[in-house]
Amino acid sequence: MLWKPHHIVPAHTKFDFMGKRVWALGLSTLINILSLVGVFTLGLNFGIDFEGGIAIQVRAKEGAIQLEELRTTTAALGLGEVSLQSFGDKSSALIRVQRQEGNAECVAHADTVMKRRVGNGWSVKPGPEGKGDVVFTSPSQLDSIGWRDAVSRVGLTVLERELPRGNTNTAKIDMTPEQRAEWCQQVAIKVVDDAISNKYDIRGTESVGPKIGAELMHSGIIAVLATLGAIAIYMWFRFEWQFGVGALISMLHDVISTIGIFVLFRLDFSLTALAAVLTIAGYSINDTVVVFDRVRENMRRYKKLGLVDLLNLSINETLSRTVMTSITVFVAVAALVIFGGPVLYSFSIAMLWGVIVGTYSSIWIACAGLVYLKLRPEQLRRDEEGAAKAKA
């Protein structure tokens, strides 16, 4: 009957969680080591947020997408590594192009695009200084406004005053190699566009230059470390230091194994993935708090109980809520996995895993941590009694 309350977990479980802690720790260590090994050998499938590069979402103008044909077309463009994946429905795909270096090839691409889009008399050549500079040649004389419009056709944004003032046929544009590398992302988008636009509609593009990718990676790592640290410190203040460390270990466990999932399933590790990792760190601690809270309470209530029994008791008492809170989040995230669409897919899968592993680690890793950190209930009790006496 739906309309009567149900007990998802039987009211009085007496499972010996801590007795299995060696198994659990062994399993977790294995998973974590495998995850780390995976990261260093197979590597993470970094999205363009971190790696730089271009992602283009396309949809076939007619019928289903021909992935093989599209792969051959795009691979032959000379833009370096191009990868393809179907994205959402049958007629859509995501084309990923590697980050562009500002090399001579890119200038040659710009030359082709210029000839195709503006006219045959045009040319783009690397400049005489051999750094980032580029020389444009036009079939007719142009002033600075004409030049600005012309170079913007290949995605180059440059100040008018850096363009020739009078009427000239050539314009040398000074860029640093870094600026040219950023511009080359723009050129690459146009190259892909020209190659596929007869059969495919471009629905969205995303391009991340070399500079910003490195920065995002840097700030992403800091964000994860800062989050873990801040939560551990919070736990330390609210409980004892052992709880803080236990929480930190279980969070690290969750974060590392989540990253392992990204390696295993070759999911895109992008900014959204980072969001998932941080959210998992914050969420997995929820269940840990519930268990720890009860451990603390039981320490006061059952003065004679040893730590392992105390933990077992606390885990069993809180089992129903640990499971139920996880179920509610699990079903919500499952809806995201199934219906949330391709953009949210990696995020949702990671979150789904995070909910499961977070629950598991709250029970075994965080609590087993307390055992190995030699949390001594007697000591705490004595301290508290001492404090109470001092107050009185």
Place this chain on the structure above:
Amino acid sequence: MLNLPRWQTIAIIIFTALAGFFALPNILPESVDDLLPKWYAQNRINLGLDLRGGAHFLLEADLRGVLNERMTNMADSVRSELRKKQVAFKEVVAEPNGHVTVELRDEAQRATAIETIRTVDPSLVTAGAGPTIDVSFSPQELTRKRKEVIDQSIEILRRRVDETGTIEPTIVREGDDRILLQVPGIKDTTDLKRKINQTAKLTFHLVNEDVAAASGGGLPAVLPPTTFLVPTREGMQALRASNPKAFDEIQSANPRLTPEQICRRYHPPCLPVFKRVVVGGEDLDDAKATFENQSNGGRPIISFTFNAAGGRSFCAATRQNIGKRLAIQLDNEIISAPVVQSAICGGSGIITGVFTPQQTQEQALLLRSGALPATLTIIQESTVGADLGADAIHAGTVAALVGTGLVMFFMFGTYGPLFGGFANLAMGVNLLLVLAGMSVLGASLTLPGIAGLVLTVGMSVDSNVLIYERVREERANGRSALGALTAGYERALTAVIDSNFTALIAGVLLFGFGSGPIRGFATSLSLGLLTHLFTATVFTRMLLATWMRWRRPTELTL
């Protein structure tokens, strides 16, 4: 006891109703907008670009380039000033690191030289020893200039991107040297990129006073071939206010109307000016809002500086035209036409007039926009087609509805219609609060933001789970229904608060470090956790307390 004073109950209800009021426009169809007051109807959550479709750019300003150019000009000015004061020097060199090095022939002239350099720009600082003087801007001045460059670029971008004032782009500073530009509703960015580095067209022209006098303020019927008509900026703004339709016509005219055509067709106040350009904006180095000396009245003025070439032509033109007006034309509008008081030589001058300090700020900004400060390089770009955005909205909505439905189903199933209902009601109120919060804060809802909402739904029933499980436990330990409910609520509360806080830490840090759509996720998740603190500690408590007082239950169907 699980009890609440009446005033608190009333306060909670008012607060919740208020939240509902602010969240309501998000649910109403747009067709009823006309019936509502404008401030209220506009109180909708903005959709992020990934849902609405549009282009997003992160632009980086080349501040080094700007500084180097300034210093090259500075070296020119220092050279000419030193010559004037007859200070002998070997060389004055602009270094690539933003410094100017002056090498004197005679060390004894060092003090005079430094004094002279200060007259070029008082914000310069000097260092070095013996015959070598190292000239640079002070760190404060550099920071100020950097900010000025970015502000100016933002202003120019706004003028360029949003010529018609209807596009509503978001243009904000990001960090030290970056600008975030978001333009909703466009898919083809070619035109936008063309505009990004487009400079405003700034020129100085003499007013043809003969024609102006003859026509007495009205439109002259015939013009000499050397002269044309240009509308004034105030005139155009007045036209925009009084006749928005005409203004739109002017903006959307293709091919674009010449200034003279605008004057003839729409009759805004116009001035006849000579076609010959006295100086172009590309020769203007700087313009800033400042104040006159106290002895002259201390009025707000605009001071400006030309480079060497600009200074020479300006000097000649002003010397010959004292008492006449010099029109400053920006993008086919005259932004001001001050009377030439005296010959302005030496490359810098001031514009006086009846200005408020704010007006001088604006005018200086407009003047500076003639000389666009820095090259803007696109370092990140994304465009989302409107259909893709629509797909995302659809997927997000379905996921949110299904997720919410599943959670409600589980809560009903586990805790029965009554207590499950309380939990689901609290969850609904929580969602309402998040939506209201986002509306009031003007936050954007992105696709990851929807994911954040779905997570909020899943997490916000957790507090009820903790409370109910505790109540079951207390009940099993033999407490009365009332006692169990009270104890259950109170004992569960610390865990509820702790778990919310830890998740909130993650949310806030994510907001700090993330960018773009991820911020949307962090916003909705953090807001959800915050409002959840309210619903868990206050709203749920009110529900339980009210129910208990009303029913005085002896048995709990939990």
